[in-house]
Amino acid sequence: MATDRLVERRRVFQQYKEDVKERGKPFYPFAMFHDTLMSVVVVCVITGLAIVWKYTTPGNHHTTAAGWLGKLYDAPADPGTINFVPRPDWYFYFLFYLLRIFKWPESVLLGTIGVPTICLILLLAIPFIDLRTERRLSKRPVAIVASALVIASMGILTYKGATAKEALGTELLGQVPHWAQKQGFQGNQQAIAGAKLFAVSGCLNCHTYLGVGGHNLGAPELTAEGAKHKGIAFQVSHLKCPACVNSGSPMPSFAGLGDQRLTQIATFLEASKGPK
Amino acid sequence: MATRRLTRSEQLQQTILYPVDWLEERSGLVGGIRYFLFRKVPGDINWFQTLGSATLTAFIVQALTGSILAMYYKPSATIDPHTHQPIAYDSIQRITNELWAGWLVRGMHRWGASVFIILMFMHMGRVFLFGAYKYPRELNWIVGVLLLAMGLGEGFTGYLLPWDQTSYWATVVGININGTAPFLGPFLAQFLQGGTHINTDTLSRFYAIHMLLIPGAIAALIGLHLYLVVRLGVTSPPWSKEAAGTGPLVPAEQNGHRAGLTRFAERRSSR
Numbered sequence: 001m002a003t004d005r006l007v008e009r010r011r012v013f014q015q016y017k018e019d020v021k022e023r024g025k026p027f028y029p030f031a032m033f034h035d036t037l038m039s040v041v042v043v044c045v046i047t048g049l050a051i052v053w054k055y056t057t058p059g060n061h062h063t064t065a066a067g068w069l070g071k072l073y074d075a076p077a078d079p080g081t082i083n084f085v086p087r088p089d090w091y092f093y094f095l096f097y098l099l100r101i102f103k104w105p106e107s108v109l110l111g112t113i114g115v116p117t118i119c120l121i122l123l124l125a126i127p128f129i130d131l132r133t134e135r136r137l138s139k140r141p142v143a144i145v146a147s148a149l150v151i152a153s154m155g156i157l158t159y160k161g162a163t164a165k166e167a168l169g170t171e172l173l174g175q176v177p178h179w180a181q182k183q184g185f186q187g188n189q190q191a192i193a194g195a196k197l198f199a200v201s202g203c204l205n206c207h208t209y210l211g212v213g214g215h216n217l218g219a220p221e222l223t224a225e226g227a228k229h230k231g232i233a234f235q236v237s238h239l240k241c242p243a244c245v246n247s248g249s250p251m252p253s254f255a256g257l258g259d260q261r262l263t264q265i266a267t268f269l270e271a272s273k274g275p276k
Numbered sequence: 277m278a279t280r281r282l283t284r285s286e287q288l289q290q291t292i293l294y295p296v297d298w299l300e301e302r303s304g305l306v307g308g309i310r311y312f313l314f315r316k317v318p319g320d321i322n323w324f325q326t327l328g329s330a331t332l333t334a335f336i337v338q339a340l341t342g343s344i345l346a347m348y349y350k351p352s353a354t355i356d357p358h359t360h361q362p363i364a365y366d367s368i369q370r371i372t373n374e375l376w377a378g379w380l381v382r383g384m385h386r387w388g389a390s391v392f393i394i395l396m397f398m399h400m401g402r403v404f405l406f407g408a409y410k411y412p413r414e415l416n417w418i419v420g421v422l423l424l425a426m427g428l429g430e431g432f433t434g435y436l437l438p439w440d441q442t443s444y445w446a447t448v449v450g451i452n453i454n455g456t457a458p459f460l461g462p463f464l465a466q467f468l469q470g471g472t473h474i475n476t477d478t479l480s481r482f483y484a485i486h487m488l489l490i491p492g493a494i495a496a497l498i499g500l501h502l503y504l505v506v507r508l509g510v511t512s513p514p515w516s517k518e519a520a521g522t523g524p525l526v527p528a529e530q531n532g533h534r535a536g537l538t539r540f541a542e543r544r545s546s547r
Contacts, residue, residue, distance in 0.1 A: 009411040020509055024316030031317050031325075031510070038326035039333035046337055046391050050383025069387070072372055072379075076365040077353070077444035079474070086449040087442060089435050091393045091428070099453075113457045123421050126404070127414035135407030135514035147404060202445075217449065243455060250452040252445070253473060 005131060012133050079256050086205060086216075086252075093161025094154050099217045100164075111218060112250065164214070172199035172212065179210060185271040194268025197261055201254065210275065217250050224274030235266030311506075318512035324406075325510065327399040332498065334392040338430075339495075341385040342487060348375060351483035353439060353476035364439040364479060389431055396424050408511040416504040419497055426494050433486035439479060447482075448474055 025031075049069065056067030064071055088096050095116060102111035130143070137144055176195045185191040198204075204212060206219035230238075234245070239262050242251035254262065282290070300306040348371050352363040359366050371378040400420060403409055409417035436447040451474065455465030470477035 013412055016512070017509065020316045020318055020512075024318050026314045027317050028313035031321055032313070034321075034323060034326045035329040038323075038330045042330045042333045042391060042395070043337060046334070046384050046388045047380070049387035049391070050380050053383045053387065054379045071442075073365070073368055073438050074440035074442040076361045077439045077441055079444070086445040088446045088450065089390075089431055091390065091431060109456060109458075112453045113461070120421070120425065124418055127409045127411075127417050130407075130410065133410065135410065135511075137405060137514060140407070143404070143407075147401065151401075217453075243452070250449060250456055252448045252452060 009133055086202075090158070090162060094157035096216075097157045097161035097164065100160075100215055102218050107218070164216075172204055175199065175210075175212065179272075182210060182275045183272050185268070188267070188271055190264050190267040191271040192268075194261075194264035194266065194271075197257070197265050198268055201257070201265075206251070209272075219251065222269065223272060226270045226272045227274055230270075232263065232266040232270055235269050236262045239265060315506060315509075317510040318516065320513060320516055321510055322513050324402045325513075327395060327402050328505075331392065331395040331399050332502075334388055334395050335494065335498065337384060337388045338392055339491065341381045341388060342491070344381050345371065345385055346487055348378070349437065349483075351437070351480045353479050362439050364437065368438045368440075389434060393427055393431060396427050400424060406511055406514055413504070413508055413511070416501060416508070419501045419504065423494060423497050423501065426490050426497070429490050430486060430494070433482045433490065436479065436482045437486065444474070447478075 053067060053069040053072070056069065057063065057072055058065045058067065064074055098115060099111045134140060173196060176192065176199060179195055180186045180192055185195075198209070203209075203222075205214045206216040207213050208215050208219075208221045208223070210223050236259070238245040239253075239257075240255040241253050242249040254265075257265075296306055348367060350363050350367040354363050355361065356363050356366050361369075368382070371382050373379070375381075403417065403420065432447075432450060436443045451465050451468050454468060455461050457464065466472065468478070468481065469475075470481040
């Protein structure tokens with residue numbers, strides 16, 4: 001059976017070679033003309049994008065303000081920063097958003113490593129899964145459905161990743177009195193200072209707290225973090241090196257904030273026992 | 277008959293052809309190029325089949341603009357004592373704002389990356405829908421998937437180079453995600469960072485990977501990809517009635533069409 005198939009595949013390809021030799025047309029100039037024209041279009045599009053990027057940037061172009069195609073550059077990298085948005089280039093949005101679907105810690109590995117690896121293996125395996133010689137789309141329903149699903153899911157994930165709302169530190173700062181009241185730590189100055197740091201340090205780009213936050217990378221809900229009684233020392237060491245404490249955690253280190261501020265954030269987390 | 281003296285035009289022709297003949301005799305390259313240009317392709321290949329060469333063009337744009345950027349970019353996260361900014365970030369600002377047409381070269385590299393990746397996906401979609409990955413082209417499909425993965429790797433490593441907030445924090449999270457992989461993950465993360473956290477060593481490491489390691493591999497794989505295309509031939513569109521992409525041979529003159537330039541002349545008359 002398998003050998004029959006192989007004989008048939010070889011026969012079809014032999015037929016193809018003979019037909020092309022007999023009745024095909026030379027690459028130059030026919031196909032080459034199309035290729036060249038298409039290449040000119042590609043170069044023009046790239047140049048056009050570069051021009052739009054530059055000339056829609058407001059002001060004298062020497063700014064970090066965004067034009068139609070985004071900023072020319074952001075502020076310089078600062079490892080000790082207290083406000084950042086981890087955002088990949090747009091063609092990674094589908095991966096970025098995929099991570100929101102999975103929950104820490106049980107299945108986040110599926111989102112970060114599992115699904116992309118499976119997709120890559122499937123992609124490599126396609127020619128060994130589909131062994132028929134049939135190439136007409138009307139006779140390949142599985143291929144049509146599979147490609148439609150892939151295009152739709154990649155499109156939706158990219159769109160969702162692009163429109164995902166980022167919580168801005170300055171807006172979140174206004175929430176702190178509300179949090180203090182809900183959680184009942186109004187009198188605790190350390191916890192309030194920690195809450196302010198928590199609001200502006202980008203924590204809510206991934207975590208959620210009392211209904212706000214990004215829900216990215218499978219980061220857990222922190223509203224009732226204090227109810228777990230992990231202790232301030234644990235929280236500080238976790239903030240310094242998340243992966244050392246929780247093996248496999250994709251959370252970045254916040255050691256740059258310094259011990260004093262980390263203790264404030266830890267106090268705030270421990271004071272968050274869930275809304276009263 | 278005595279050997280005739282060469283006319284002036286024949287002498288001129290010989291002079292011009294001499295280097296070509298010299299090259300051909302020693303390398304066979306001229307014959308190779310002739311084979312490449314005049315090899316037969318199916319009669320009704322489609323506009324969608326230009327996506328591969330369009331992707332190659334985008335890669336060439338990346339290689340050229342990247343080489344120019346490399347002449348001015350400095351991969352160092354050390355703070356410049358005069359500007360109080362990281363040196364890499366300074367050099368990006370200089371390229372964008374001071375260098376003549378620097379903004380254009382950087383813009384073309386930045387957006388060329390997006391175009392390159394879109395074209396790779398579109399080219400792959402075309403190959404899939406045309407069933408062009410089937411026997412005997414399985415190996416070329418695998419090479420293509422590897423090229424796609426490497427292209428995405430270029431996107432990931434290049435994103436860090438401006439050393440601004442966006443690129444820095446995206447890379448922190450990206451490396452952390454790499455680190456979560458079982459077994460190899462932590463080693464991979466440490467290798468990428470060149471240490472336990474992201475610093476100036478990470479930047480030069482990403483720079484080396486971005487402009488030497490991966491582009492070298494991509495160029496080599498593109499060579500293999502094209503070799504296999506030429507060796508195995510271009511697939512005819514799946515709707516072709518015959519493998520060569522045209523109907524049975526009918527002299528074009530019988531159609532009342534000029535031979536060659538009218539693409540569908542032969543096929544129409546045959547049905």
